[in-house]
Amino acid sequence: MITKTVRDVTVALQGIQNGMTVMVGGFGLSGIPENAIAELVRLGVKNLTCISNNAGIDDFGLGLLLQKKQINTMIASYVGENALFEQQMISGELKVTLTPQGTLAEKCRAAQMGIPAFYTPAGYGTEVAEGKETREFDGKHYVLETAYKADFALVKAWKGDEAGNLIFRGTSRNFNPLMCGAAQITVAEVEELLPVGALNPNEIHIPGIFVNRIFKGIQFEKRIEQRTVQSK
Amino acid sequence: MITKTVRDVTVALQGIQNGMTVMVGGFGLSGIPENAIAELVRLGVKNLTCISNNAGIDDFGLGLLLQKKQINTMIASYVGENALFEQQMISGELKVTLTPQGTLAEKCRAAQMGIPAFYTPAGYGTEVAEGKETREFDGKHYVLETAYKADFALVKAWKGDEAGNLIFRGTSRNFNPLMCGAAQITVAEVEELLPVGALNPNEIHIPGIFVNRIFKGIQFEKRIEQRTVQSK
Amino acid sequence: MALDKNQIAKRIAQELKSGYYVNLGIGIPTLVSNYVPEDLEVEFQSENGILGMGPFPFVGQEDPDLINAGKQTITALPGASFFDSATSFGMIRGQHIDLTVLGAMEVSEKGDIANWKIPGKLVKGMGGAMDLVASAKNIIVAMMQVNRSGESKLVSHCSLPLTGVACVKRIVTELAVFDIVKEGFLLVERAPGETIETIQNATAGTLIVPDQVPEMRFSL
Amino acid sequence: MALDKNQIAKRIAQELKSGYYVNLGIGIPTLVSNYVPEDLEVEFQSENGILGMGPFPFVGQEDPDLINAGKQTITALPGASFFDSATSFGMIRGQHIDLTVLGAMEVSEKGDIANWKIPGKLVKGMGGAMDLVASAKNIIVAMMQVNRSGESKLVSHCSLPLTGVACVKRIVTELAVFDIVKEGFLLVERAPGETIETIQNATAGTLIVPDQVPEMRFSL
Numbered sequence: 001m002i003t004k005t006v007r008d009v010t011v012a013l014q015g016i017q018n019g020m021t022v023m024v025g026g027f028g029l030s031g032i033p034e035n036a037i038a039e040l041v042r043l044g045v046k047n048l049t050c051i052s053n054n055a056g057i058d059d060f061g062l063g064l065l066l067q068k069k070q071i072n073t074m075i076a077s078y079v080g081e082n083a084l085f086e087q088q089m090i091s092g093e094l095k096v097t098l099t100p101q102g103t104l105a106e107k108c109r110a111a112q113m114g115i116p117a118f119y120t121p122a123g124y125g126t127e128v129a130e131g132k133e134t135r136e137f138d139g140k141h142y143v144l145e146t147a148y149k150a151d152f153a154l155v156k157a158w159k160g161d162e163a164g165n166l167i168f169r170g171t172s173r174n175f176n177p178l179m180c181g182a183a184q185i186t187v188a189e190v191e192e193l194l195p196v197g198a199l200n201p202n203e204i205h206i207p208g209i210f211v212n213r214i215f216k217g218i219q220f221e222k223r224i225e226q227r228t229v230q231s232k
Numbered sequence: 233m234i235t236k237t238v239r240d241v242t243v244a245l246q247g248i249q250n251g252m253t254v255m256v257g258g259f260g261l262s263g264i265p266e267n268a269i270a271e272l273v274r275l276g277v278k279n280l281t282c283i284s285n286n287a288g289i290d291d292f293g294l295g296l297l298l299q300k301k302q303i304n305t306m307i308a309s310y311v312g313e314n315a316l317f318e319q320q321m322i323s324g325e326l327k328v329t330l331t332p333q334g335t336l337a338e339k340c341r342a343a344q345m346g347i348p349a350f351y352t353p354a355g356y357g358t359e360v361a362e363g364k365e366t367r368e369f370d371g372k373h374y375v376l377e378t379a380y381k382a383d384f385a386l387v388k389a390w391k392g393d394e395a396g397n398l399i400f401r402g403t404s405r406n407f408n409p410l411m412c413g414a415a416q417i418t419v420a421e422v423e424e425l426l427p428v429g430a431l432n433p434n435e436i437h438i439p440g441i442f443v444n445r446i447f448k449g450i451q452f453e454k455r456i457e458q459r460t461v462q463s464k
Numbered sequence: 465m466a467l468d469k470n471q472i473a474k475r476i477a478q479e480l481k482s483g484y485y486v487n488l489g490i491g492i493p494t495l496v497s498n499y500v501p502e503d504l505e506v507e508f509q510s511e512n513g514i515l516g517m518g519p520f521p522f523v524g525q526e527d528p529d530l531i532n533a534g535k536q537t538i539t540a541l542p543g544a545s546f547f548d549s550a551t552s553f554g555m556i557r558g559q560h561i562d563l564t565v566l567g568a569m570e571v572s573e574k575g576d577i578a579n580w581k582i583p584g585k586l587v588k589g590m591g592g593a594m595d596l597v598a599s600a601k602n603i604i605v606a607m608m609q610v611n612r613s614g615e616s617k618l619v620s621h622c623s624l625p626l627t628g629v630a631c632v633k634r635i636v637t638e639l640a641v642f643d644i645v646k647e648g649f650l651l652v653e654r655a656p657g658e659t660i661e662t663i664q665n666a667t668a669g670t671l672i673v674p675d676q677v678p679e680m681r682f683s684l
Numbered sequence: 685m686a687l688d689k690n691q692i693a694k695r696i697a698q699e700l701k702s703g704y705y706v707n708l709g710i711g712i713p714t715l716v717s718n719y720v721p722e723d724l725e726v727e728f729q730s731e732n733g734i735l736g737m738g739p740f741p742f743v744g745q746e747d748p749d750l751i752n753a754g755k756q757t758i759t760a761l762p763g764a765s766f767f768d769s770a771t772s773f774g775m776i777r778g779q780h781i782d783l784t785v786l787g788a789m790e791v792s793e794k795g796d797i798a799n800w801k802i803p804g805k806l807v808k809g810m811g812g813a814m815d816l817v818a819s820a821k822n823i824i825v826a827m828m829q830v831n832r833s834g835e836s837k838l839v840s841h842c843s844l845p846l847t848g849v850a851c852v853k854r855i856v857t858e859l860a861v862f863d864i865v866k867e868g869f870l871l872v873e874r875a876p877g878e879t880i881e882t883i884q885n886a887t888a889g890t891l892i893v894p895d896q897v898p899e900m901r902f903s904l
Binding site for chain 2: 754
Binding site: 110113 | 345
């Protein structure tokens, strides 16, 4: 078995540099790679292009990188919960490319699976389709979208094994599996890192071949963005 | 919860007619929908177009439909284990479209996921690409392939619940999950049919939304094509 | 009398049929889940990766790994499943979702919808809205018919950047139910007590008024 | 002396490096798994949906739900995973597989390969071969250099229908190891005792013979 374990987040992010394109898993604050984001802040790498569905909130998630002005370009589908983001976008410090969420997901999967381009109906007839090829299939209009390219993919899983196999939990799965193998180097942080053989091969969401480095995260705050409850 | 349970295979295949296009799961004889195939033989529907990776063997799997000359057109990647198939192809009774295996898988998934077309490198420069659009992305050549359309998808899973959620086992998974929802009507036969709530939502391979009818198969012979062993 | 948001949601709930998989947008659409008749088999999808979404959790049972597309803590019903975002939008793009309910800033008489961007104001992003409107078989817009400046949101042509083209099938507002037909907005039902004139005045696009326009009925 | 099939496999096993994910075709390639040095971390993928494929099962432990792409019963090693065929070919197409070893009927001096169809004979299909050759970073062909009619399978241009274009990197036959370079087949190693002349006679395409052509070495 090919082992992917690295000692800690510092080893896991070796090679990350200014100007790189980094995919970051998670939806809102759920399933974000908290340990890797903290390390990016510590390293102070700049001019990053981040591909992530959201941009965190002011003081958590990718918001921590925005505070330090480490992100140059943000590719996301929704960035609405972040005042810092707003300031930097208005001031022109931050470039933003908004992408429909399903297109964003499929562009990651396309990179992972070696599909260079595909057609999707999302955005046809809107400014998202401007400058892109459109085409009719069976009377319906579609837009040609290409796979993302990235240097690093930073994902978070629930359980993993030393072979890099991953299992996600609940809706914290979201974009994480799709980014595995979609970049040159995929780094997975997990809550539980298990020996090879501990996971049922039938229950693995992402085979280890899509993961280059895996480590056990030392801190998972798992902050809740909208705590909604019902009374008994 | 939306329930998908039907009493038996006869109800499950209601509406299947001569001349329809039917996707059939399985790789070799592993993971084939044995009960649905037996019912197709019993019904005697003719002129079927079958989309399946293989065509069974002479006396099992899709070979049973070939015996009765029920298949008009076969779309597959490999059909090498079947003398009947050979005869019918040579005599011109059976039309055959050979498709690279990965392309076949992705064309099913494209139908399932509402992607009308995608680019793949498989078959570029070969007769598979004849008459198809080809295109260069980043200096590499690709072929445009379109999604399959089918009337029925017949799949086999290990466990399922009444909401149509499916879990496959081992390498009998293969094409089965990709055909779910890729046809107008998806029929799943399972070894174990469980009440809603019995499956862990984190371990479900195919959500019930992709399945229209589910039933517990009454017979699973699960024949082995190449019994290879080592001595202790 | 104009409906309130809950009544709009209640009216939309009448569109549900047994066997429907439903995606509800943020705002009024979310309220629809409160009015599902008990005897209907309906499942709610949230595009961040759950089918079989249940109500909010009880206090103390919130799970950060279990949220909806509005980032709210939720629960999973028996029979639920979790999946990645590509599979989730595959359900949407592949037309496996039977009904999508979402809000809008403008709807045109051709069924175009604008609900993601106001030029000159902060752009938050389209999220999953463009995928939803481009793909859904059946899209109902739930919204107030007039914006805060008193302008009708039912227009001839959208002035705001589009989210999708010729996709809306039905609109439910505080005043009425409209279907998009070839000629424009077909008035299907009036809110209880609302006059055709009030509805006409609140509709900037072409309104088609049939001879008979029944009032909405609420069983609850 | 010409190698037998096991020796060809043994020579190819020398190409394995620690960390390699490997897909082995049917025939001689399958034998490669018998010669993996113990200290190497290597995983075998079978394209029907397993990573971490192990040896054949013991008698009585055959599982119809656990086969390889040759439809043979196999086992799964600790750390293995199962997945669907789209994911499997995603691994291949996405170049996550480090080495593909497969057989061929013909290889051209441009690296074209033909291995799926003989016109006029029964066509069994390409299976996964076209995906593999179109996608793999590193393709090694394992084959006998001369066919049963005594004709060389290393040709200028393939006469058979192609499986893939300009994709083969290296060829190991009973006589030699060749790399595909711009000018043609570069002779890299000779089988023990084989002369340049024998190899030249068995090569129909352009052969490039460097000054020094070492013999293969087998440590076992």
